[in-house]
Amino acid sequence: MIAALFVETDGAYFGLPGVDPWDEARDARKYAGPWPVVAHPPCQRWGRFWHGSTRKPHQFELGDDGGCFKSALAAVDAFGGVLEHPCDSRAWDAFGIAKPHRDGGWIEAGMGGWTCCVYQGQYGHFAGKPTWLYANRVRRKDLPELRWGKTEQRIHPRALELHGYE
Secondary structure (H helix, E strand, O other), X not given: OEEEEOOOXXXXXXXXXXXXXXXXXOOHHHOOOOOOEEEOOOOOOOOOOOOOOOOOXXXXXXXXXXXXXXXXXXXXXXXXXXXXXXXXXXXXXXXXXXXXXXXXXXXXXXXXXXXXXEEHHHHOOOOOOEEEXXXXXXXXXXXXXOOOOOOOOOOOHHHHXXXXXX
């Protein structure tokens, strides 16, 4: 059994055998074990536009996510598992996690765990979507070998024409 924390109601984790999904209604900040976790804490207050939009900047505080990232990190450290956040998440600095290399490979996170950068495009996402992972309570030799490195964008040409790359 694993606990999937901070997941979308009725999303991909719901209905999977061996998965205990924790959506917003269950409040994943209250997870107290005992199973390893897959954590997807909200990233809005840690990413490039943590402060708000370019038209209305500085309407939010950096890291003001109601303690979601902190509790997800604590769950991974306590029960094992993995936490996922966008590449360049400011949470890595805020919580003292070493920044992984963009070209891939697991490195020591500096707090007992491991971290890496993986591109979701390697696993079917239309965009490359670089993503940082933090794993803990696993031995180095047991970390999975992932598909490392950048991928080609597979954005539909019409969508690219209408909305642009960014």
